[in-house]
């Protein structure tokens with residue numbers, strides 16, 4: 001299984017020969033050059049650096065950011081804002097799938113988008129977390145899994161589709177996903193190995209449609225907190241309740257909670 005998968009990765013790497021940064025030694029060591037590469041990529045792609053929590057919620061409502069779900073083959077630990085760019089979500093899902101096959105444990109995501117106003121004080125002002133293009137991954141304690149993850153990230157970085165660094169305080173991998181290049185790579189990889197279908201992988205198991213629930217808004221609730229409580233998104237709540245551009249809700253109001 002693993003060998004089959006690896007050969008598909010190799011085929012994709014060969015097909016992508018033109019993408020790789022010829023001659024540049026790949027490393028997971030963080031550097032200013034690495035920070036600049038991610039930042040320049042984000043600027044080139046015209047990505048928005050979301051400044052506030054509200055800006056993140058609005059980007060999610062517009063579909064610029066998509067939601068990470070801990071029941072989709074990976075786990076999340078202390079993720080304050082479970083949103084990333086669509087290509088970054090595809091990266092997480094595919095990596096998590098491989099990781100679980102190799103390691104028998106779920107990949108753990110520790111951070112997604114972080115608005116400028118919520119960046120830790122020691123973060124670079126050129127950090128790309130405010131764009132949602134980056135994720136942080138928990139560093140596995142199991143040596144075999146750690147080796148596999150390092151090798152996989154290095155291989156992907158070698159193709160130029162991601163930029164990854166191994167951070168130490170706290171210990172984690174930081175990965176910025178270059179959307180266009182990564183999605184091209186993912187398509188080629190799927191064609192090289194037709195049994196790996198992005199769509200099949202990202203689709204949840206056949207849903208049993210349940211009737212929508214209703215929820216009475218309490219003092220202190222926000223669309224965000226209600227979405228969190230009911231495993232849905234602000235966007236889905238807004239659509240289900242025909243809220244248009246209105247995000248203010250008041251205590252006593254009844255909301256439809258969309259079913260899955």
Ligand SMILES: [Zn+2]
Nearest residue numbers: 134135136174
């Ligand atoms: Zn990071």
